[in-house]
Amino acid sequence: MSEEIASDATIDRAVMALRRGELVAFPTETVYGLGADAVNDTALHTLYHVKRRPVAHPVIVHVGSAALLDRVGLDVSDDALRLAEQFWPGPLTVIVRLRPAAVSTVATGGLDTVGVRVPDHPVALELLARFDGGVAAPSANRFGRVSPTTAAHVRADLGDDVSLVLDGGAARVGVESTIVDCTGRLPVILRAGGVSSDAVQTALGKNLGVESSTRAPGTLASHYAPRAVVELVGEGDFAARVAYAYREGESVGVLALASVIDRAEFHNDIVRLARPGDVAEYAHVLYRALREADALGLDRVIAVAPSADGVGAAVTDRLRRASHR
């Protein structure tokens, strides 16, 4: 697999493929997306089929600039506009009311709302600018599995089901976008992600609503799961839990901040999947580490979540879901 960034000519081929109703995988700063023309029902049916995703789970529509939010959304609130202005291009998705027919209802799972974002990656921005329309794209993995942060991950998951994978290197952020529902009285964070809830609150200058039954369709308790069992433990139990699993005959990998790993003592057979220096690096290496566990055929990953600062809340959220059986 080449680590070469997609060329001009490759991006052109991708634009033509999207226009023909084919799927194109492309890099974003969060994770790789599996894209389809957001107004092409047939292409979107193929997308759900390849992803093996339940049809009621809406996908995010990617656009090339914040100016396009009004083309996709209807009566876009001041909060949504402010978030777009402040964080786009970037790892934040706003849910707004759908402008009828601006996006296929296949992409929105039949809802009258739509999730929109402008990704912060030069290849994605070039693709979207040339395509000049919305690209509906969930993460480019099979439903429920670990999201891809490199082109090689996409190939490993989807194989020949996707004809074109644009390579943009390793995703900088490494976990998905923060989703903010701006359709209610108060904005509500539906999924923690690359932008912290503090940053959202500061940008809006008001308190956020709490998530009730408006739970984002498709954010399941169990998700982002490798084949290995993921166990989330507190720092105090870390070394003891690892030693116990090892004594039980399991092959074990560990995942925690470097400061936590370095304070614990492990048997030499224990695999250090990653020892990130801070929460941002934790997010950046998280999915790669979970994939590595499967590549090594490990039975168990024992992880200590980071603090909730910044992108730490998103890392903890994903570890929780990965550990949910």
Ligand code: TXA
């Ligand atoms: O960072 C990201 O957001 C990545 C990259 C590729 O942009 N995309 C991503 O897509 O994570 P996906 O399909 O794995 O997650 C999209 C989630 C859905 O599970 C759903 O919960 C929420 O976005 N969503 C989309 N449209 C929505 C809507 N109209 N109302 C509520 N939630 C929505």
Ligand code: MG
């Ligand atoms: Mg996903």
